[in-house]
Amino acid sequence: MPSRxxxxxxxxxxxxxxxxxIHLKIVDYEELPVSEAVGRVLFEDIVSKVNIPRNDVxxxxxxxxxxxxxxxxxxxxxxxxxxxxxxxLSESPSEIKVEEGQAVYITTGAPIxxxxxxxxxxxxxxxxxDQIELRRAVKEGDxxxxxxxxxxxxxxxxxxxxxxxQDVGLxxxxxxxxxxxxxxxxxxxxxxxxxLTDFDERxxxxxxxxxxxxxxxxxxxLGAKPQKMDVAPxxxxxxxxxxxxxxxxxxxxxTISGISVGEKDVVSDAVALLEPGGLLVHGVKMKPxxxxxxxxxxxxxxxALPGFIISTIAAFYTFAAPTIAHxxxxxxxxxxxxxKAKITREVKGVALLNFIPVSVKVVEEGFVAEPVLGGSxxxxxLIQANGFIYVDxxxxxxxxxxxxxxxxxxxxxxYLYA
Amino acid sequence: MPSRxxxxxxxxxxxxxxxxxIHLKIVDYEELPVSEAVGRVLFEDIVSKVNIPRNDVxxxxxxxxxxxxxxxxxxxxxxxxxxxxxxxLSESPSEIKVEEGQAVYITTGAPIxxxxxxxxxxxxxxxxxDQIELRRAVKEGDxxxxxxxxxxxxxxxxxxxxxxxQDVGLxxxxxxxxxxxxxxxxxxxxxxxxxLTDFDERxxxxxxxxxxxxxxxxxxxLGAKPQKMDVAPxxxxxxxxxxxxxxxxxxxxxTISGISVGEKDVVSDAVALLEPGGLLVHGVKMKPxxxxxxxxxxxxxxxALPGFIISTIAAFYTFAAPTIAHxxxxxxxxxxxxxKAKITREVKGVALLNFIPVSVKVVEEGFVAEPVLGGSxxxxxLIQANGFIYVDxxxxxxxxxxxxxxxxxxxxxxYLYA
Numbered sequence: 112m113p114s115r116x117x118x119x120x121x122x123x124x125x126x127x128x129x130x131x132x133i134h135l136k137i138v139d140y141e142e143l144p145v146s147e148a149v150g151r152v153l154f155e156d157i158v159s160k161v162n163i164p165r166n167d168v169x170x171x172x173x174x175x176x177x178x179x180x181x182x183x184x185x186x187x188x189x190x191x192x193x194x195x196x197x198x199x200l201s202e203s204p205s206e207i208k209v210e211e212g213q214a215v216y217i218t219t220g221a222p223i224x225x226x227x228x229x230x231x232x233x234x235x236x237x238x239x240x241d242q243i244e245l246r247r248a249v250k251e252g253d254x255x256x257x258x259x260x261x262x263x264x265x266x267x268x269x270x271x272x273x274x275x276x277q278d279v280g281l282x283x284x285x286x287x288x289x290x291x292x293x294x295x296x297x298x299x300x301x302x303x304x305x306x307l308t309d310f311d312e313r314x315x316x317x318x319x320x321x322x323x324x325x326x327x328x329x330x331x332x333l334g335a336k337p338q339k340m341d342v343a344p345x346x347x348x349x350x351x352x353x354x355x356x357x358x359x360x361x362x363x364x365x366t367i368s369g370i371s372v373g374e375k376d377v378v379s380d381a382v383a384l385l386e387p388g389g390l391l392v393h394g395v396k397m398k399p400x401x402x403x404x405x406x407x408x409x410x411x412x413x414x415a416l417p418g419f420i421i422s423t424i425a426a427f428y429t430f431a432a433p434t435i436a437h438x439x440x441x442x443x444x445x446x447x448x449x450x451k452a453k454i455t456r457e458v459k460g461v462a463l464l465n466f467i468p469v470s471v472k473v474v475e476e477g478f479v480a481e482p483v484l485g486g487s488x489x490x491x492x493l494i495q496a497n498g499f500i501y502v503d504x505x506x507x508x509x510x511x512x513x514x515x516x517x518x519x520x521x522x523x524x525x526y527l528y529a
Numbered sequence: 530m531p532s533r534x535x536x537x538x539x540x541x542x543x544x545x546x547x548x549x550x551i552h553l554k555i556v557d558y559e560e561l562p563v564s565e566a567v568g569r570v571l572f573e574d575i576v577s578k579v580n581i582p583r584n585d586v587x588x589x590x591x592x593x594x595x596x597x598x599x600x601x602x603x604x605x606x607x608x609x610x611x612x613x614x615x616x617x618l619s620e621s622p623s624e625i626k627v628e629e630g631q632a633v634y635i636t637t638g639a640p641i642x643x644x645x646x647x648x649x650x651x652x653x654x655x656x657x658x659d660q661i662e663l664r665r666a667v668k669e670g671d672x673x674x675x676x677x678x679x680x681x682x683x684x685x686x687x688x689x690x691x692x693x694x695q696d697v698g699l700x701x702x703x704x705x706x707x708x709x710x711x712x713x714x715x716x717x718x719x720x721x722x723x724x725l726t727d728f729d730e731r732x733x734x735x736x737x738x739x740x741x742x743x744x745x746x747x748x749x750x751l752g753a754k755p756q757k758m759d760v761a762p763x764x765x766x767x768x769x770x771x772x773x774x775x776x777x778x779x780x781x782x783x784t785i786s787g788i789s790v791g792e793k794d795v796v797s798d799a800v801a802l803l804e805p806g807g808l809l810v811h812g813v814k815m816k817p818x819x820x821x822x823x824x825x826x827x828x829x830x831x832x833a834l835p836g837f838i839i840s841t842i843a844a845f846y847t848f849a850a851p852t853i854a855h856x857x858x859x860x861x862x863x864x865x866x867x868x869k870a871k872i873t874r875e876v877k878g879v880a881l882l883n884f885i886p887v888s889v890k891v892v893e894e895g896f897v898a899e900p901v902l903g904g905s906x907x908x909x910x911l912i913q914a915n916g917f918i919y920v921d922x923x924x925x926x927x928x929x930x931x932x933x934x935x936x937x938x939x940x941x942x943x944y945l946y947a
Binding site for chain 1: 563564567568581582588589590591617618619620636637638639650651652674678679680681685686691693694695696697698699701702704706722723724728731734735736737738739740742743745746747749750789790791792793836837838866867868869891895903904906907908909911912915937938939940941942945
């Protein structure tokens with residue numbers, strides 16, 4: 112059995128080690144209907160082959176005219192123009208020509224006839240026989256949308272960007288109804304511990320495994336696909352078998368608990384069975400989360416999260432979240448909201464990098480962050496908190512100082528206002 | 530045919546009128562497995578019937594001891610304690626008693642034996658026959674989780690709160706595997722216009738209906754369930770029939786386009802056919818979005834969004850989003866992130882409340898907001914922007930001034946860092 116003595120690495124170096132050892136970014140794509148692509152990473156540059164609108168078009172039902180004809184129009188001196196025809200929808204530019212003193216009835220979206228340089232809304236044109244009467248001047252270009260004004264030919268969306276509602280609207284607008292998106296990374300989540308039971312069975316003295324659900328949902332929030340597995344016992348062979356059973360169909364494995372240095376902390380042994388030397392890092396210079404491990408199993412990243420919930424979460428956000436972001440090509444910043452908030456009371460750090468849950472609230476002047484202190488096994492701290500801060504090793508933060516708070520998820524910010 | 534003359538109302542009053550006329554909040558629930566309840570509004574107070582942990586328990590594999598016995602322990606003067614038994618997992622408090630000079634082997638999660646007031650980790654206890662040798666003092670309470678420390682009996686989550694990953698983790702932890710959530714409001718989205726085609730058909734001179742997809746996805750983001758309908762022609766009877774076909778199964782109807790005062794703007798006529806006087810408001814004192822309508826059809830809220838995309842979006846965020854928030858019981862603040870950002874250049878308002886898309890960026894000092902100007906039919910502005918500001922009627926904002934930016938959706942903030 113390999114030694115289980117921690118060799119603490121700085122969190123930054125730990126992550127660096129993982130990145131240098133394997134290629135993380137997902138390289139294959141999934142083609143999706145655009146209506147299902149919101150939140151997905153674009154796998155290709157989107158180049159529009161069309162201009163929308165295709166021509167200069169009217170944005171109103173009205174009359175296409177020459178604006179100079181209206182310059183003298185007023186209630187006292189209305190201007191009359193002769194209606195010479197109608198312009199309806201068509202893909203081609205209009206073939207009608209508007210001369211001085213003339214107007215053409217035009218519908219919304221129809222191409223502007225030659226000679227016309229403005230549109231007057233139907234409700235401002237009084238029809239008098241075959242003429243219209245205008246009682247005020249119009250400006251050049253009024254109610255005309257120029258060719259390509261809405262969407263222009265050429266690059267419209269860049270590979271690697273994350274699709275939002277308006278982006279899929281744009282794709283639809285240029286008749287692109289399917290889109291290639293980066294395949295979602297699949298992440299196996301394996302809870303470990305003789306003291307745990309799965310959801311469906313309640314046993315005396317046992318605790319239900321709830322942390323793997325939290326971690327799975329956070330993984331989902333980050334744009335990856337969790338595969339929550341059943342609880343594994345504190346048995347290295349069994350843990351190794353469970354990992355082996357999914358390693359070929361997932362992109363990453365995360366275990367929860369069993370990574371400390373006690374008798375029953377056998378996750379490191381399991382890794383040694385699967386891939387000697389695979390555990391690149393065991394022990395990180397942070398608190399909580401000190402016993403976390405990072406490694407590689409069969410060319411897939413592996414992250415061993417500690418078993419106390421605040422440690423679990425600290426290691427998740429410090430190692431797993433950025434690894435997932437990297438897989439999605441979003442660089443090393445996990446796609447999580449970061450805010451500047453004033454801390455409500457002094458925080459004293461510890462000798463290691465200190466991860467502290469905080470509760471951000473909205474006040475008149477902006478955001479304030481209240482540290483949510485307590486033991487590292489207290490789930491209640493996560494219920495009270497909505498984000499976290501780091502305090503540098505040996506550092507402290509004075510009351511009222513501005514800190515960068517990372518929210519637990521994209522939704523936390525909106526709940527602030529709920 | 531009723532008159533189509535706008536009677537502009539202030540946006541605030543328009544919304545107020547809608548709220549006073551009908552009850553908006555959803556009153557029924559949907560029971561869901563907790564694993565599917567993230568993002569949903571809790572329909573009931575959650576009262577924990579249990580303490581987690583149930584007793585004072587060890588959070589490590591180690592030895593339960595009396596801390597006073599270790600006060601003199603050092604490398605030079607180790608203390609020896611006699612191991613009198615083992616304490617494994619159980620639902621009940623331990624029946625073993627630890628006396629002076631004694632220790633009990635204990636596993637993670639097991640109840641602390643009587644008399645013991647600290648746990649020493651297994652790796653700091655050298656086993657010597659039936660004794661353990663300790664080389665340093667431990668503190669009272671070390672590695673003990675107190676009864677109810679993780680989750681306590683009583684109210685743990687409040688009715689009306691939005692469930693996050695940690696909240697469903699808590700529910701699971703107290704053996705609540707199903708939860709009652711507010712039913713999602715269903716919102717019909719009906720695009721109107723002879724110039725539009727649905728996705729599946731491409732016709733000369735016609736524009737594909739893409740705005741209804743954008744609006745549907747934004748509705749989804751807000752926690753409601755969109756029902757995107759096919760394009761309706763500019764025919765009041767047909768529009769009325771379409772609305773009638775869904776009114777009994779949805780909680781709200783949103784139309785896009787056809788609400789101005791031109792010949793083909795027949796949405797107001799359609800409402801008149803369905804419910805005379807149902808259009809409570811036609812015309813609002815904002816720009817763009819001036820022609821929006823708010824009303825009630827068969828006791829369901831109805832919002833008529835204008836057809837130019839920036840107007841559509843302005844009216845959506847000003848009227849539809851808060852209405853949805855109200856249906857979810859989230860009050861009148863739409864569940865959207867709001868940030869303070871410095872505006873990058875002077876913005877001159879207009880005579881009406883001015884809705885301006887902005888692009889928020891992260892800089893060293895915080896957030897800056899760049900106004901994204903242009904015509905109200907320019908979709909590109911939404912692609913460049915990620916949120917919006919309001920400028921008061923007749924107001925202006927100096928360069929560098931701090932403004933409140935509402936992001937288009939919860940995800941926009943995270944993309945800032947991507």
